[in-house]
Amino acid sequence: MSTLTQNTRKPQTLLHSNPILSRLSKITERTDTNAATYAGIAGKTTYFLLITLVGMVAQLLVKAALASEPIWQTIQIYEKFTLTLSQKEAMILGGVLVAGFLSELVGIFARKTIPVTGSLYSASQGYVISFLVFNVLKGYEYLGLEALLLTIAVVAVMSWLYSTGAIKADKKFRTVLLSLLLGSVGLGLLSGLGFLIPATRPYVQAMIQNSAISIAIDVVGLIIAALFLISDFSMIDTCVKEGYPKEFEWSAAFGLVFTVIWIYLKILDLLTRFAGKKND
Numbered sequence: 001m002s003t004l005t006q007n008t009r010k011p012q013t014l015l016h017s018n019p020i021l022s023r024l025s026k027i028t029e030r031t032d033t034n035a036a037t038y039a040g041i042a043g044k045t046t047y048f049l050l051i052t053l054v055g056m057v058a059q060l061l062v063k064a065a066l067a068s069e070p071i072w073q074t075i076q077i078y079e080k081f082t083l084t085l086s087q088k089e090a091m092i093l094g095g096v097l098v099a100g101f102l103s104e105l106v107g108i109f110a111r112k113t114i115p116v117t118g119s120l121y122s123a124s125q126g127y128v129i130s131f132l133v134f135n136v137l138k139g140y141e142y143l144g145l146e147a148l149l150l151t152i153a154v155v156a157v158m159s160w161l162y163s164t165g166a167i168k169a170d171k172k173f174r175t176v177l178l179s180l181l182l183g184s185v186g187l188g189l190l191s192g193l194g195f196l197i198p199a200t201r202p203y204v205q206a207m208i209q210n211s212a213i214s215i216a217i218d219v220v221g222l223i224i225a226a227l228f229l230i231s232d233f234s235m236i237d238t239c240v241k242e243g244y245p246k247e248f249e250w251s252a253a254f255g256l257v258f259t260v261i262w263i264y265l266k267i268l269d270l271l272t273r274f275a276g277k278k279n280d
Contacts (some may be wrong), residue, residue, distance in 0.1 A: 035243045037251065041236055044253035048122045050161070052261070055126025062092060063134065080275070085135050093131060100124030111251055118254040125261045132268065140275050147268040154222075154263055158229040169234035177227050195240060217272050222266040228259050 036159035069086035076081055085093075100121050133144035161167045194204040207213050236252050238244075 003046075030243045030245075034246050036239050036246050036249045038236075038240055040246060041239070041252045041256075042250040045251050045256050048118055048253055048257040051122040052126035052129070052257070055123035055128075055220070056130035057126075058123070059127040059130035060134065062089070072178050077136055081136050081138070081140075093128075096124045096127045098268070100128070107254060114193075114250040114254050117167050118250065119256070121254075122257060122261075129261075129264070129268075137272065137275075140272070143268065143271045143275060147264055147271055148269075150267045151260065151264040154226050154267070155229065156259060158226055159233065162233045166231050169230050173227075173230065177224070177231070180220065180224050182226070184217075184224060187217070206270065210275065215270065218266065219272045221261075222263065222270065225259065225263045225266050232256050232259050 019107065050268070065087050066086055069088055070089060071084045072087040073085045075083045075085070102115040103120035103124065107114045107121060110117070110198055129144070133141055137143055158167075167173065192206050194200040218235075232255055238251050
């Protein structure tokens with residue numbers, strides 16, 4: 001028999017975890033039957049990852065179908081990689097990016113849509129990943145596989161650190177995570193403002209073009225993404241141990257996949273920068 005009780009646990013609000021899982025901390029529903037389980041969350045996480053794979057396959061099919069389309073635009077990326085796009089490819093990619101953003105946004109604020117919006121988001125990210133690997137990284141497609149293996153390693157290590165208690169999602173941890181994230185956001189805002197000011201624009205451009213600084217910023221971003229996994233694991237633990245209804249497994253799975261894809265993209269970006277640096 002299901003029950004609705006008031007959550008007496010102290011709420012963890014700001015940046016407890018990614019935007020999707022953060023909203024789980026406000027849930028007051030509890031049940032003694034048909035509650036969320038680790039197996040259920042793992043199954044739904046696997047489902048979203050498979051949908052990501054479907055998105056990758058879809059991109060390859062689109063790429064093959066548009067192979068004869070005339071080149072519309074050529075874009076230089078990291079000075080070492082050249083991307084050529086047909087107009088149709090650009091339009092489809094733009095549509096996929098918009099669909100991914102909107103599905104993520106709707107999923108955050110409308111939890112019950114996550115089976116659908118989470119699937120759309122996962123498919124869009126799979127499409128983007130495949131586009132980056134097979135369109136941008138021509139000749140370096142193996143970096144996609146390396147990024148996947150490193151992502152698995154990061155998730156495994158962070159899972160071990162959390163399960164052994166080496167890292168706990170306590171107040172001190174959240175303070176460190178918040179400081180890193182705000183510092184990263186602050187640096188981005190300052191760089192944007194500096195670029196808008198003519199007197200400081202050359203310095204900002206020099207910083208952006210400095211490969212060492214760019215790599216350092218990416219490393220910090222990867223550390224932040226990896227630390228978010230600890231918060232995700234903690235929220236999933238809460239979801240299961242406090243008896244959240246089974247429907248919340250979708251939110252937990254979507255939130256975890258969100259972070260894992262974030263980590264993958266950060267690692268892929270780092271590997272791309274290193275690949276370019278080796279050819280300087």
